[in-house]
Amino acid sequence: MSLINVTNLTFAYDGSYDNIFENASFQIDTDWKLGFTGRNGRGKTTFLNLLLGKYEYGGHISASVRFEYFPFHVENMENHTLDVINDINPDYVHWELLRELSLLKVSEDVLYRPYDSLSNGEQTKVMLAALFLKENSFLLIDEPTNHLDSHARKLVSDYLRAKSGFILVSHDRSFLDNCVDHILSINKSNIEIQRGNFSEWWENKQRQDNYELAENEKLRKDIKRLSDAATRTSNWSHEVEKTKNGTRNSGSKVDKGYVGHKAAKMMKRSKGIEQRQQSAIEDRSMLLKNIENSESLKISQLAYHKKQLAELENVSIYYGEKAVCSDISFTIEQGDRIALSGKNGSGKSSIIKLIFGEDIDYTGTFRKGSQLKISYVSQDTSHLRGNLTDYANSNGIDESLFKSILRKLDFSRVQFEKDISSFSGGQKKKVLIAKSLCEKAHLQIWDEPLNFIDVISRIQIEELLLEYSPTILFVEHDSEFCNHIATKIIEL
Incomplete structure (x- = not known):
C-alpha cells in the first residue's frame, strides 16, 4: 500500500478566469478501486492529466507509483495487435497476457490481426489486459464503457472488480456499483472521497442534500422571525425613548431613570436578536454549496394522426x-x-x-x-x-x-x-x-x-x-x- 497525496491543488487553463481546482487536498490509497464521478466539464479528465504531469499547477501531488492512462494512444493502427501491446508494455510476459485476455473472453488470434481490424470492444479489452500487466503502476481508466455493449460492460466490470489500483471514470451506475470500493467526486464547491460504491455515495449525497435543504428552510424561517422581532424591538425602543422628555398621560413628570433603564434593556435585547440573526445567516451560508442544479426538463412532441x-x-x-x-x-x-x-x-x-x-x-x-x-x-x-x-x-x-x-x-x-x-x-x-x-x-x-x-x-x-x-x-x-x-x- 502507498498513498497519492494531493495538497492545495490549484489549476486553471490559460486564458481562463476561473479555477477548475482551488486549494484541493485529499489522499488516495493505491490499493483502492476508485470510481471518479462529477458533472460534465468539472475537470475529471483534467485531473487525470495533472496526475500525468501534462500541465503546470499550483500545490503539490506526490506519489511513489507511475501513472498509466487508458485509452493508450496507438500510433500505428495497422500494426499487428501483438506489436501494439509491445509498444504499450515492452516488459510484458506472454503467458500473463494470455491469462488476462482469457479473463476478458478475447481469443488469442486477435494478437496476430491488424489492430485496426479489431472491433472497438476488442480494442478496449486488449488495452486493459496490456495495461494491467504493468507493475508498480496506478491506472487512470477514462470512460472505457463508451464502445462496449451491455454484455461486454458486464464482462469488463467483473474483470475490474477482481483488480485494484485504479481510478475509473464512468457514468454507468451499474458498471461502477459492480467494481469500485471508493468514490472520488468533484462537487460544485469541493472534492471529496467516500468509501463504498456509486449507489452508496448517491444515497449519502441525497440524504445530505435533503438535510441541507431542510436546514436551509428552517434557518430561512428563523431569520425572518428574528428580523421581525428586531423590527418590533427597535420600534418599542424608539417609542420609549420619545417619552424621556415628555410627560405621562396623567400629567406627572416622567421617571427618566426608569425610561433609560427600560430603553437600555430593549437595546440589549435588540443586540441579542441581531447576533442570533447573524449567526443564523452564517449557518445558512454554509449550506447548499453542493446542491446540484437538476431542474426538470420538458418535451412537447407533436401528435401523429395515426396510432x-x-x-x-x-x-x-x-x-x-x-x-x-x-x-x-x-x-x-x-x-x-x-x-x-x-x-x-x-x-x-x-x-x-x-x-x-x-x-x-x-x-x-x-x-x-x-x-x-x-x-x-x-x-x-x-x-x-x-x-x-x-x-x-x-x-x-x-x-x-x-x-x-x-x-x-x-x-x-x-x-x-x-x-x-x-x-x-x-x-x-x-x-x-x-x-x-x-x-x-x-x-x-x-x-x-x-x-x-x-x-x-x-x-x-x-x-x-x-x-x-x-x-x-x-x-x-x-x-x-x-x-x-x-x-x-x-x-x-
Missing part, C-alpha cells in the same frame, strides 16, 4: 453482400419507448438510419407514416463546431429555449461564449439532446445518447422521458437507463 408510426416486417439490412441483421420485425406506435438491444455490430444503428430515412440497402417490408417528423440524435459529435447561437439558427430551433435546456443540464453562461468544438464529450452530447428537445417531431430517435454524459444529467433525462412519455426509439447500453425507460425491448 402506428412505422413498421418493419422481416427486414434484413446489407452492406455489400453481408447481412448485418436479418428478419427484423416490430412496430412503433405512439407512446412507445423502444430500446434496440444487441451486441456491437448486430445492426442497431443501421435500423435507426433506415427509419430516419438514410439510403440503406435492405430486403423485407418497411413502412413509415407519411409526413412523419423525426428528431435524430446520432452517436457522432465530430461535426459540432461554431457558437451555440449560430448552431441554433442553422438548425431552425428557438435559441432561448435551446440555451435554457443547456442551463438545466449544468452549462454555465460562460460556456455559451465558447466554440462547441472545445466542449467536453458529454457537453457535446448535451448539445445534440437539447437540439432534439427543441425540435417539433412525432418521434425521437436517439443513438447512444448518453455516451460521456454525467449521472445527474442521465437522471434528469430519465425523469423527462417518464413524465412526458414521448414516442422514442433508442439505443443505449446503460442498463439502469434502459430498465427505467423502455416499454419494449427489441433484441437483435
Whole structure:
C-alpha cells in the first residue's frame, strides 16, 4: 500500500478566469478501486492529466507509483495487435497476457490481426489486459464503457472488480456499483472521497442534500422571525425613548431613570436578536454549496394522426453482400419507448438510419407514416463546431429555449461564449439532446445518447422521458437507463 497525496491543488487553463481546482487536498490509497464521478466539464479528465504531469499547477501531488492512462494512444493502427501491446508494455510476459485476455473472453488470434481490424470492444479489452500487466503502476481508466455493449460492460466490470489500483471514470451506475470500493467526486464547491460504491455515495449525497435543504428552510424561517422581532424591538425602543422628555398621560413628570433603564434593556435585547440573526445567516451560508442544479426538463412532441408510426416486417439490412441483421420485425406506435438491444455490430444503428430515412440497402417490408417528423440524435459529435447561437439558427430551433435546456443540464453562461468544438464529450452530447428537445417531431430517435454524459444529467433525462412519455426509439447500453425507460425491448 502507498498513498497519492494531493495538497492545495490549484489549476486553471490559460486564458481562463476561473479555477477548475482551488486549494484541493485529499489522499488516495493505491490499493483502492476508485470510481471518479462529477458533472460534465468539472475537470475529471483534467485531473487525470495533472496526475500525468501534462500541465503546470499550483500545490503539490506526490506519489511513489507511475501513472498509466487508458485509452493508450496507438500510433500505428495497422500494426499487428501483438506489436501494439509491445509498444504499450515492452516488459510484458506472454503467458500473463494470455491469462488476462482469457479473463476478458478475447481469443488469442486477435494478437496476430491488424489492430485496426479489431472491433472497438476488442480494442478496449486488449488495452486493459496490456495495461494491467504493468507493475508498480496506478491506472487512470477514462470512460472505457463508451464502445462496449451491455454484455461486454458486464464482462469488463467483473474483470475490474477482481483488480485494484485504479481510478475509473464512468457514468454507468451499474458498471461502477459492480467494481469500485471508493468514490472520488468533484462537487460544485469541493472534492471529496467516500468509501463504498456509486449507489452508496448517491444515497449519502441525497440524504445530505435533503438535510441541507431542510436546514436551509428552517434557518430561512428563523431569520425572518428574528428580523421581525428586531423590527418590533427597535420600534418599542424608539417609542420609549420619545417619552424621556415628555410627560405621562396623567400629567406627572416622567421617571427618566426608569425610561433609560427600560430603553437600555430593549437595546440589549435588540443586540441579542441581531447576533442570533447573524449567526443564523452564517449557518445558512454554509449550506447548499453542493446542491446540484437538476431542474426538470420538458418535451412537447407533436401528435401523429395515426396510432402506428412505422413498421418493419422481416427486414434484413446489407452492406455489400453481408447481412448485418436479418428478419427484423416490430412496430412503433405512439407512446412507445423502444430500446434496440444487441451486441456491437448486430445492426442497431443501421435500423435507426433506415427509419430516419438514410439510403440503406435492405430486403423485407418497411413502412413509415407519411409526413412523419423525426428528431435524430446520432452517436457522432465530430461535426459540432461554431457558437451555440449560430448552431441554433442553422438548425431552425428557438435559441432561448435551446440555451435554457443547456442551463438545466449544468452549462454555465460562460460556456455559451465558447466554440462547441472545445466542449467536453458529454457537453457535446448535451448539445445534440437539447437540439432534439427543441425540435417539433412525432418521434425521437436517439443513438447512444448518453455516451460521456454525467449521472445527474442521465437522471434528469430519465425523469423527462417518464413524465412526458414521448414516442422514442433508442439505443443505449446503460442498463439502469434502459430498465427505467423502455416499454419494449427489441433484441437483435
